[in-house]
Amino acid sequence: MTFINYVAREINCKIVYYGPGLGGKTTNLQHVYGITTPENRGKLISLATETERTLFFDFLPLDLGQIRGFRTRFHLYTVPGQVFYDASRKLILKGVDGVVFVADSQEERLDGNIESLSNLRLNLKEQGFDLAKLPYVLQLNKRDLPNVLPVDELKSVLGVKGEPVFEAVATTGVGVLETLKAIARQVLVELRKSA
Numbered sequence: 001m002t003f004i005n006y007v008a009r010e011i012n013c014k015i016v017y018y019g020p021g022l023g024g025k026t027t028n029l030q031h032v033y034g035i036t037t038p039e040n041r042g043k044l045i046s047l048a049t050e051t052e053r054t055l056f057f058d059f060l061p062l063d064l065g066q067i068r069g070f071r072t073r074f075h076l077y078t079v080p081g082q083v084f085y086d087a088s089r090k091l092i093l094k095g096v097d098g099v100v101f102v103a104d105s106q107e108e109r110l111d112g113n114i115e116s117l118s119n120l121r122l123n124l125k126e127q128g129f130d131l132a133k134l135p136y137v138l139q140l141n142k143r144d145l146p147n148v149l150p151v152d153e154l155k156s157v158l159g160v161k162g163e164p165v166f167e168a169v170a171t172t173g174v175g176v177l178e179t180l181k182a183i184a185r186q187v188l189v190e191l192r193k194s195a
């Protein structure tokens with residue numbers, strides 16, 4: 001739920017990067033952090049295990065300019081993809097305005113993607129959200145690897161509602177900004193509708 005602070009003239013939106021473990025969610029945020037100027041971003045906060053797996057979440061606040069005199073802030077979060085951290089994922093989805101699903105394009109991760117997507121639907125439902133109505137983008141990550149499934153196949157299995165789909169290589173930044181822009185655009189459209 002978008003938080004509009006009329007006193008501070010600020011709009012705060014929450015975007016959550018969801019997807020299977022090791023799919024590249026944290027890498028997306030690291031890239032965004034790396035290419036934004038310090039004036040437009042806050043600290044990247046990561047709560048990770050010793051092996052760099054997300055333990056609770058990553059958090060990056062981004063300042064994306066003004067809308068009708070209101071400063072617009074996007075708060076980017078990632079969830080931990082590992083199956084057993086479901087309680088954290090539920091918590092992080094609270095008040096979400098838009099979701100990016102980061103799929104791992106590798107053939108052997110197809111089941112992991114499907115499981116994570118159904119977990120997303122379920123957790124959104126529990127929070128009173130309907131994936132069909134929420135701003136949503138699908139990112140097909142790790143396109144640089146040799147054992148990836150064709151884009152059309154991934155789209156047909158993982159596509160939810162004709163959402164924008166981006167091919168990405170998060171480690172080099174390919175598709176990362178495009179993905180973020182697409183979800184931000186959808187969130188802003190929703191915001192205008194409700195304003």
Ligand SMILES: Nc1nc2c(ncn2[C@@H]2O[C@H](COP(=O)(O)OP(=O)(O)OP(=O)(O)O)[C@@H](O)[C@H]2O)c(=O)[nH]1
Nearest residue numbers: 021022023024025026027054080081142169170171
């Ligand atoms: N080859 C390749 N490796 C990638 C790509 N994106 C991420 N990786 C690597 O995949 C590993 C996992 O990436 P993370 O960003 O930590 O994955 P995550 O989705 O945050 O994983 P969890 O926090 O466990 O849910 C890291 O070693 C990354 O460097 C990519 O596009 N191509």
Ligand SMILES: [Mg+2]
Nearest residue numbers: 025026053054
């Ligand atoms: Mg992570």
